[in-house]
Amino acid sequence: MLGRKLVYRHEMPLRWGDQDAMNHINNxxxxxxxxxxxxxxxxxxxxEERREKNQGVVLVNASCTxxxxxxxxxxxxxxxxxxxPGRSSLPTFYELRRLDDHRLYAEGAAKLVWIDKLSGKSMPLPDALRLAFADAQKT
Known part of the structure; x- marks a missing residue:
């Protein structure tokens, strides 16, 4: 992905109960x-910001192919x-792969906006996120 940097990987099991009538994991x-x-x-x-300072993110759009x-x-x-990043926005992109074959099964995107939970208004990204974005732009 040109202009993007991997910042996190999470692995999780596919659960039997998550299948649909076609025996696929439900979309x-x-x-x-x-x-x-x-x-x-x-x-x-x-x-700390999310739990103690009444700040957090809201999802403003999400997509999956x-x-x-x-x-x-x-x-x-x-x-x-x-x-x-924007002043208060976080563009994020996702790749889903099975661990046993590593092919790309789905790709997605989500735009998040950092907010003050009490007012519901957008606010500047916290320093920890700014640093993560700055580090990503160096590579």
């Missing part, structure tokens, strides 16, 4: 996999990549 779960990776990444970077159906059993990895 809604792909968004859950991206969400779980995103939450863990943000916790690692800025848990389904390339190959995921099937049970197995494990999936979700890689998070970042691009150029």
């Amino acid at each position: 809604t779960l792909y968004f859950r996999y991206m969400e779980q990776a995103r939450v863990e990444w943000l916790d690692a970077l800025c848990a 389904f390339l190959i159906p995921l099937t049970y059993p197995g494990e999936v990895s979700c890689d998070i990549f970042i691009g150029q």
